[in-house]
Amino acid sequence: MGQVAWxxxxxxxxxxxxxxxxxxxxxxxxxxxxxxxxSILAYLVGWVFVVKKGYQDTDTSLQSSVxxxxxxxAFTNTSELGExxxxxxxxVIPPQGENVFFVMTNLIVTPNQRQxxxxxxxxxxxxxxxxxxxxxxGEAVVAGNGVKTGRCxxxxxSIRGTCExxxxxxxxxxxxxxxxxxxxxxNFTVYIKNSIHFPKFKFSKMNVLATNNESYLKSCYYSxxxxxxPIFTLGNIVQWxxxxxxxxxxxxxxxxxxxxxxCDLDKAPSECNPHYSFxxxxxxxxxxxxxxxxxxxxxxxxxxxxxxxYRTLIKAYGIRFDVMVNGKAGKFNIIPTIINVGSxxxxxxxxxxxCDLVLLYLIKKSNFYRGxxxxxVKSSSRKSLSSPTLNGNQSPDQLGGL
Numbered sequence: 308m309g310q311v312a313w314x315x316x317x318x319x320x321x322x323x324x325x326x327x328x329x330x331x332x333x334x335x336x337x338x339x340x341x342x343x344x345x346s347i348l349a350y351l352v353g354w355v356f357v358v359k360k361g362y363q364d365t366d367t368s369l370q371s372s373v374x375x376x377x378x379x380x381a382f383t384n385t386s387e388l389g390e391x392x393x394x395x396x397x398x399v400i401p402p403q404g405e406n407v408f409f410v411m412t413n414l415i416v417t418p419n420q421r422q423x424x425x426x427x428x429x430x431x432x433x434x435x436x437x438x439x440x441x442x443x444x445g446e447a448v449v450a451g452n453g454v455k456t457g458r459c460x461x462x463x464x465s466i467r468g469t470c471e472x473x474x475x476x477x478x479x480x481x482x483x484x485x486x487x488x489x490x491x492x493x494n495f496t497v498y499i500k501n502s503i504h505f506p507k508f509k510f511s512k513m514n515v516l517a518t519n520n521e522s523y524l525k526s527c528y529y530s531x532x533x534x535x536x537p538i539f540t541l542g543n544i545v546q547w548x549x550x551x552x553x554x555x556x557x558x559x560x561x562x563x564x565x566x567x568x569x570c571d572l573d574k575a576p577s578e579c580n581p582h583y584s585f586x587x588x589x590x591x592x593x594x595x596x597x598x599x600x601x602x603x604x605x606x607x608x609x610x611x612x613x614x615x616x617y618r619t620l621i622k623a624y625g626i627r628f629d630v631m632v633n634g635k636a637g638k639f640n641i642i643p644t645i646i647n648v649g650s651x652x653x654x655x656x657x658x659x660x661x662c663d664l665v666l667l668y669l670i671k672k673s674n675f676y677r678g679x680x681x682x683x684v685k686s687s688s689r690k691s692l693s694s695p696t697l698n699g700n701q702s703p704d705q706l707g708g709l
């Protein structure tokens with residue numbers, strides 16, 4: 308008996324089992340099933356394969372380099388500086404252009420400073436005093452320009468004064484500029500050279516036209532007709548970012564330049580093109596705020612014939628440009644194609660399962676359909692499985708042959 312059981316179990320390994328289908332003549336569930344199928348098919352074909360290109364392998368590890376170069380000159384005539392011509396060595400900081408550069412559009416100049424003692428600016432709250440005891444010697448002035456000497460300096464017939472400090476004197480002027488000094492910077496041009504490389508596909512490209520014509524970059528400007536001429540005027544960049552250049556040049560700001568490379572490498576390399584977008588990154592809605600704008604200080608040092616060190620302090624207002632590069636590349640690969648097709652087939656199965664739930668549990672005749680889909684089989688009793696009763700006309704051999 309044991310050998311027979313083991314033999315039956317072994318032979319059952321070679322059995323093939325298939326599902327039994329029940330065709331339900333229900334139009335509502337049938338329409339629902341077809342709608343679910345069409346929706347899944349539309350999602351798979353339209354969104355996964357057409358829009359998201361699910362048949363491609365992608366590379367988002369973009370390697371990029373940016374080189375910027377500005378050109379333009381401006382002429383100013385002020386009481387502090389007199390007549391002066393400004394070129395890229397004066398208004399571009401830092402001088403070696405990279406993916407971030409600053410263009411000075413306004414400034415406050417404090418010339419001929421030397422290290423000495425002088426009264427602190429009256430605009431510094433922690434430097435205000437009424438007597439010498441208010442100025443602790445050796446204490447640095449908070450948000451000020453130097454270290455207190457212990458004296459309170461007052462104007463004639465004045466009750467309140469400011470602490471005397473050891474600093475670069477005279478101290479910096481605190482008056483804000485009324486109009487941008489380098490207003491003509493709106494017409495300055497910037498050349499943005501961008502090289503990109505997708506290491507997975509070993510694909511490289513530049514945003515500059517590959518040509519031997521040396522005069523091309525000297526006469527062209529970026530436009531839809533010249534997408535591979537990355538020369539922009541600063542005024543256009545600020546305008547495309549939704550701001551006015553002259554207003555922004557007064558107290559400064561930050562502009563973002565985005566270069567996006569989305570490359571379908573199943574097409575020709577000429578179809579992989581850069582797309583530019585521009586946005587203002589500082590809070591342009593807070594122009595009346597004390598924290599609005601963008602500025603910093605730097606100095607130019609010199610020494611007179613007597614060996615005394617002097618400097619010209621410059622508080623520079625201007626526009627900082629941040630060049631940001633991102634992108635991805637895609638190319639056909641059989642593995643993501645199979646994965647997405649398999650996901651679609653799994654969704655089809657999920658749709659059929661959902662329709663089964665509706666058919667068997669949510670409609671009025673659900674009990675009827677459950678009875679047709681699920682067949683209950685009960686095991687027979689021992690009596691029913693025993694040999695039939697022998698009568699006088701039948702022999703055991705005859706029953707075995709039945």
